[in-house]
Each structure stands twice: as C-alpha cells, then as structure tokens.
Amino acid sequence: MKALVMTPGGVAPQYVKNFPEPIAGSRDEVLISVKAASIKHLDKSRATGKHYSTKDDMQHAKVIGVDGIGLLEDGTRVYALGVTGMIAEKAIVEKSKLITVPEGLDDATAAALPNAVAGSVMALRISAGMKNGETVLINGATGFTGKMAVQIAKYYGARKVIVTGRNEKSLQSLLSLGADAIVPIRQDDKSFVEQIKKLHAETPIDVILDYLWGHTAELILGSLKGKGAFTHRTRFVSIGSLAGNEIQLSSEMLRSLNLQLSGSGLGSWTKDEMQKLIKEILPEMFQLAADNKLKVNTVTVNLQDIEKVWDMEVSDGKRLVVII
Structure with missing residues (x-):
C-alpha cells in the first residue's frame, strides 16, 4: 500500500x-x-x-x-x-x-x-472545569487549535475571551470568531503585563489556556501575582510549548495567588x-x-x-x- x-x-x-x-x-x-x-x-x-x-x-x-x-x-x-x-x-x-x-x-x-477539539475542549471542560459566564484567556490563539478554542469557549458560554498572539492580522481576525479583547505578544514586556493586569482588573480571569509556555507564560503568571491580599482563583492549563519547554516559577509566585496549575494532554486524561x-x-x-x-x-x-x-x-x- x-x-x-x-x-x-x-x-x-x-x-x-x-x-x-x-x-x-x-x-x-x-x-x-x-x-x-x-x-x-x-x-x-x-x-x-x-x-x-x-x-x-x-x-x-x-x-x-x-x-x-x-x-x-x-x-x-x-x-x-x-x-x-x-x-x-x-x-x-x-x-x-x-x-x-x-x-x-x-x-x-x-x-x-x-x-483541535482535544486540545481545547479537554482543557476547558476537564482540566479547568470551565463554567458558563467565566472569563477565558487563550495564550497563543492564532494557531489552528487556538482558533478552535476561541469558538468553543464562546459556545460553552464564556462571558469574555481574551487572546494573545504574534501575528497581528490573525489576532485581529479572532474578533470575528468571538474574541472580546486582543493582546499582541510583539510588544515590550512591561506593556504586555500592564495590558493583562488591566483586563484582569476589569473582569477577573478564571481560565487560562496556554499553547506557548516559555516567556509569555511567565509574564502572564507575573501579571496575576498578588500582594498579600485575597486573589481571584485562576485555573492555568498548559497544552503546548511552542515558545519553550521550561519556565521559571517561584515559590513566592505560587503563594501570592490562588492558582490551579495543570496540564492537558495524552498522559493527563x-x-x-x-x-x-x-x-x-x-x-x-x-x-x-x-x-x-x-x-x-x-x-x-x-x-x-x-x-x-x-x-x-x-x-x-x-x-x-x-x-x-
């Protein structure tokens, strides 16, 4: 054959x-x-x-x-x-x-x-336990699976979908698929973090689907870091590692926010x-x-x-x- x-x-x-x-x-x-x-x-x-x-x-x-x-x-x-x-x-x-x-x-x-369904639905419904009316951030949403995740998050009742990506044209196109806010990765770290912080303050982020890992994941986690007061519970699900297979995650970071960190993939189900x-x-x-x-x-x-x-x-x- x-x-x-x-x-x-x-x-x-x-x-x-x-x-x-x-x-x-x-x-x-x-x-x-x-x-x-x-x-x-x-x-x-x-x-x-x-x-x-x-x-x-x-x-x-x-x-x-x-x-x-x-x-x-x-x-x-x-x-x-x-x-x-x-x-x-x-x-x-x-x-x-x-x-x-x-x-x-x-x-x-x-x-x-x-x-793409396995790489989005299993993370949303199984790993994160997404509920109707929650806010979802998708890190690296301009790829095929990310685009599916935007649509499926909305189908499952997401109140707000925030997306990040490198390709500006593709990032803008996600608005027509249901995204509510876009955060370009091709900007300086400080501006990226401030934009995430602002969005998180407006509508606290409940679920993060991460297809990139690496530096952008560090920045996003850093933008959620608390200062000793109560923080909103966020479920962060790692699905891919297109931006690198490792990150630096301090103990202080974990202690400063209400974070659930998990993965979604063949070995996790x-x-x-x-x-x-x-x-x-x-x-x-x-x-x-x-x-x-x-x-x-x-x-x-x-x-x-x-x-x-x-x-x-x-x-x-x-x-x-x-x-x-």
Missing part, C-alpha cells in the same frame, strides 16, 4: 508505494480504508521520536499519523484513532474508538477537527475522560462543524506530494490535511 513512512534515523518521512498492509491483531480491531488525515505538531514530534509518548520507540519503520477519516468495509464513514499509522491507504483501528462522521462534513474538515471525548465531545463538535457553527480552515495535499510540504509552515491558523 501507499504510505508516509519514517525510518529509524530518518530526518524526514518518505512516501512509499509498497509498504506492507497492516493486519488486525484481535477481534477488537478492524481494517479501514483511509481517506484523509491531518498533520499536526503531535504527528511531527512522534515521527521523529521527540514526543514523550514515543521516547525510545523508533527501532522500526513506521507509518505516520495518529488519526484520520476512513471507510469501513460496509462503506460507513468514520473518524478513528489508529492502532497503526493513518497516513496510508489502509490502517488498523480499534472498534471502540470509531465515530460516525455526519453527512455534510467533508473529509478534510473532519480530519482536521479532532486534535483518565480512561473515562478519553471515552467522554470519543463518545460525547467529538460527535457534538462534528455536528457543529457540519451545521457551519464552527469555522475550520484547511490546506489539502495529495499523499504522493506530501514529502514536498512536510516541513511547510501552514499560515493563518489553517491545518494541513493529506488526502488519500
């Missing part, structure tokens, strides 16, 4: 025309014909063995891609998490992790949406929470997208051309999707 394959020691995956077709290993697994699969930071870091879920697990050639859209033998169109890599003509998936894709939702959109994502959250979001209530922007590429664009930076908060 045709597939996108990473070989041990490889620096980039290769398009292979005759990779062995996978075989289901149990009655709980099924073979599907893949039609579309998105390429995310997760896929790229797993491909090179840099993601925490693939450390020391790169001894054999592997098909890339953690999830995608495909057809069952009876023609049913489903979204699935792959037991084997999904950027290939065939893949093995678990029967218990299949979601029927609603009519009216194209393959590219359906393939692009789930990772329970089995029950994962089932909630599969059985409840994703079907709801698929239907919202099918009803044009979620704006999803994609760039598509055919499987045979994927090597040419593997390292391409997709701009304006779009998601790259491989059509198979």
Whole structure:
C-alpha cells in the first residue's frame, strides 16, 4: 500500500508505494480504508521520536499519523484513532474508538477537527472545569487549535475571551470568531503585563489556556501575582510549548495567588475522560462543524506530494490535511 513512512534515523518521512498492509491483531480491531488525515505538531514530534509518548520507540519503520477519516468495509464513514499509522491507504483501528462522521462534513474538515477539539475542549471542560459566564484567556490563539478554542469557549458560554498572539492580522481576525479583547505578544514586556493586569482588573480571569509556555507564560503568571491580599482563583492549563519547554516559577509566585496549575494532554486524561471525548465531545463538535457553527480552515495535499510540504509552515491558523 501507499504510505508516509519514517525510518529509524530518518530526518524526514518518505512516501512509499509498497509498504506492507497492516493486519488486525484481535477481534477488537478492524481494517479501514483511509481517506484523509491531518498533520499536526503531535504527528511531527512522534515521527521523529521527540514526543514523550514515543521516547525510545523508533527501532522500526513506521507509518505516520495518529488519526484520520476512513471507510469501513460496509462503506460507513468514520473518524478513528489508529492502532497503526493513518497516513496510508489502509490502517488498523480499534472498534471502540470509531465515530460516525455526519453527512455534510467533508473529509478534510473532519480530519482536521479532532486534535483541535482535544486540545481545547479537554482543557476547558476537564482540566479547568470551565463554567458558563467565566472569563477565558487563550495564550497563543492564532494557531489552528487556538482558533478552535476561541469558538468553543464562546459556545460553552464564556462571558469574555481574551487572546494573545504574534501575528497581528490573525489576532485581529479572532474578533470575528468571538474574541472580546486582543493582546499582541510583539510588544515590550512591561506593556504586555500592564495590558493583562488591566483586563484582569476589569473582569477577573478564571481560565487560562496556554499553547506557548516559555516567556509569555511567565509574564502572564507575573501579571496575576498578588500582594498579600485575597486573589481571584485562576485555573492555568498548559497544552503546548511552542515558545519553550521550561519556565521559571517561584515559590513566592505560587503563594501570592490562588492558582490551579495543570496540564492537558495524552498522559493527563483518565480512561473515562478519553471515552467522554470519543463518545460525547467529538460527535457534538462534528455536528457543529457540519451545521457551519464552527469555522475550520484547511490546506489539502495529495499523499504522493506530501514529502514536498512536510516541513511547510501552514499560515493563518489553517491545518494541513493529506488526502488519500
């Protein structure tokens, strides 16, 4: 079968025309014909063995891609998490992790949406326990997942959504998706902190979704720092680390404010929470997208051309999707 394959020691995956077709290993697994699969930071870091879920697990050639859209033998169109890599003509998936894709939702959109839903809804609803009427700050909101998070926070009833980002044009576009206030990252630290402090004073920030970590996370936490009096409780959820994998966090900082600091990712969810994502959250979001209530922007590429664009930076908060 045709597939996108990473070989041990490889620096980039290769398009292979005759990779062995996978075989289901149990009655709980099924073979599907893949039609579309998105390429995310997760896929790229797993491909090179840099993601925490693939450390020391790169001894054999592997098909890339953690999830995608495909057809069952009876023609049913489903979204699935792959037991084997999904950027290939065939893949093995678990029967218990299949979601029927609603009519009216194209393959590219359906393939692009789930990772962004997991990277926003799980943080909002599971890690932060967001409630209707709360104020949400999204740090690094101009990427694909950040744009989904803005829309989903509003859908869940956020009173106010504050967004940060580097790309001024993309940052402004978030206002049309539901953002209420924008804070450019490309300004001096003092101005950035003062702007966050002002917004926090006006409507105290309840939830922070952080896709950047690094210096901007330090600045945001510093802007919330108390002075010995009672402070508003803020739930800070780390989802990504595009601006760096480490920050400096002092004990004094933690003692000065009412802060809940947590992460949202593959290793932080329970089995029950994962089932909630599969059985409840994703079907709801698929239907919202099918009803044009979620704006999803994609760039598509055919499987045979994927090597040419593997390292391409997709701009304006779009998601790259491989059509198979």
